[in-house]
Amino acid sequence: MAFTLYSLLQAALLCVNAIAVLHEERFLKNIGWGTDQGIGGFEEEPGIKSQLMNLIRSVRTVMRVPLIIVNSIAIILLLLFG
Amino acid sequence: MAGPPRRLARSPQVGGHEVRDLELRGVHGAGMPASKRRVPVSQPGMTDPHQLFDDTSSAQSRGYGAQRAPGGLGYPTASASPQSAFLGDPVSNMAMAYGSSLAAQGKELVDKNIDRFIPVTKLKYYFAVDTMYVGKKLGLLFFPYLHQDWEVQYQQDTPVAPRFDVNAPDLYIPAMAFITYVLVAGLALGTQDRFSPDLLGLQASSALAWLTLEVLAILLSLYLVTVNTDLTTIDLVAFLGYKYVGMIGGVLMGLLFGKVVYYLVLGWCCVSIFVFMIRTLRLKILAEAAAEGIPVRGARNQLRMYLTMAVAAAQPLLMYWLTFHLVR
Numbered sequence A: 001m002a003f004t005l006y007s008l009l010q011a012a013l014l015c016v017n018a019i020a021v022l023h024e025e026r027f028l029k030n031i032g033w034g035t036d037q038g039i040g041g042f043e044e045e046p047g048i049k050s051q052l053m054n055l056i057r058s059v060r061t062v063m064r065v066p067l068i069i070v071n072s073i074a075i076i077l078l079l080l081f082g
Numbered sequence B: 001m002a003g004p005p006r007r008l009a010r011s012p013q014v015g016g017h018e019v020r021d022l023e024l025r026g027v028h029g030a031g032m033p034a035s036k037r038r039v040p041v042s043q044p045g046m047t048d049p050h051q052l053f054d055d056t057s058s059a060q061s062r063g064y065g066a067q068r069a070p071g072g073l074g075y076p077t078a079s080a081s082p083q084s085a086f087l088g089d090p091v092s093n094m095a096m097a098y099g100s101s102l103a104a105q106g107k108e109l110v111d112k113n114i115d116r117f118i119p120v121t122k123l124k125y126y127f128a129v130d131t132m133y134v135g136k137k138l139g140l141l142f143f144p145y146l147h148q149d150w151e152v153q154y155q156q157d158t159p160v161a162p163r164f165d166v167n168a169p170d171l172y173i174p175a176m177a178f179i180t181y182v183l184v185a186g187l188a189l190g191t192q193d194r195f196s197p198d199l200l201g202l203q204a205s206s207a208l209a210w211l212t213l214e215v216l217a218i219l220l221s222l223y224l225v226t227v228n229t230d231l232t233t234i235d236l237v238a239f240l241g242y243k244y245v246g247m248i249g250g251v252l253m254g255l256l257f258g259k260v261v262y263y264l265v266l267g268w269c270c271v272s273i274f275v276f277m278i279r280t281l282r283l284k285i286l287a288e289a290a291a292e293g294i295p296v297r298g299a300r301n302q303l304r305m306y307l308t309m310a311v312a313a314a315q316p317l318l319m320y321w322l323t324f325h326l327v328r
Helices: A005-020 A024-028 A048-062 A064-081 B003-007 B015-030 B057-071 B081-086 B090-117 B120-126 B131-142 B172-191 B197-224 B233-241 B243-257 B259-285 B299-323
Strands: none
Touching (some): A005 A048, A005 A064, A005 B197, A048 B197, B090 B120, B131 B172, B172 B197, B172 B233, B172 B243, B197 B233, B197 B299, B243 B259, B259 B299
8 A cells, every 4th residue: 555655645646636626516515515504503512524524625725726736747747757 | 184173073972962062063153152052050960851951061061162262253263273374374264264154154044944844942852862761661662551650741831851751752762663673674574585775765665654644644533523632743653653663573573583473572562552552642632531530421532532442453453564574
């Protein structure tokens, strides 16, 4: 599995890409994980589901632009070095 | 050219004091008086828990002071007599002074920027160990069943340095154990005629990747379960690095005595690490009530208990996975 640090980096990049391509309207809303459906009350205990939704939303917001850059670099490196 | 080697000659240093002494040496070039950077302490014999390392400056300051007093104003006047003998003209003196002040400025800039990315001062806490602590900690890693009190002592809101409390996490043992594991893996592969130098790098990279994966997985699950702990990332790296000690023990015994002994020793170390992790993490992850021994009901505490058990159970699995291919 995690043979080298480089393969770990590749796996992480693929996972973050997977989170970034989740479509808001067609998919997340249909399974009840939309960004406007989670923020319920302000109880003391958020619960795993709302934490996950928060995580997905923040990853998608924060990593939009850096992902473009990192993906381009990965594509160029793979084209050059195989 | 007998000058430069003599000027750069180092006074004898003990291992743990090198970091501070290098700091003092850097101050020399910047022209600041050395006394500003020295850690204040009453006597060399007494060590109060506030400072991480023993202060040996009183023993060495005499040697430093003699060198530093003429050097405080800068290099032109600091040139010792052997140097001035062949660097007589003032132009090269000026050039040397300029170069050395540039180097000192660069060093300060690098230090300031590095401190932003890697918390160097926080890292120093984890390396403030001494021989007795290492011995006791190693004993605890192999036999944690008799140890009663697992709490880390605090001192005015900051945990005490590892040399004063055997429960505090440190990074010295995990770092040394990791390097020793890579070397022992090379040795094991060599005895089976499977060795080549790039395999060492591959072993190191693989173990490091597993460690990173573990740290990320645990951080993610800590975030999801909303645990309010003071378990920092470096603490977590330290705790997860303790399993390398057991791995080294297992592989060495397996190399010396065969596969059965390897399984026995590895099994013993796995159980020890399991108990060690549970007892250590219980205090950090679970709520205070559970730490006192009272099992508190409730969904949150149950989740936290599962998380602790999962982290502790992952250690023996990884210990086996990373070593079974080394002993044939």
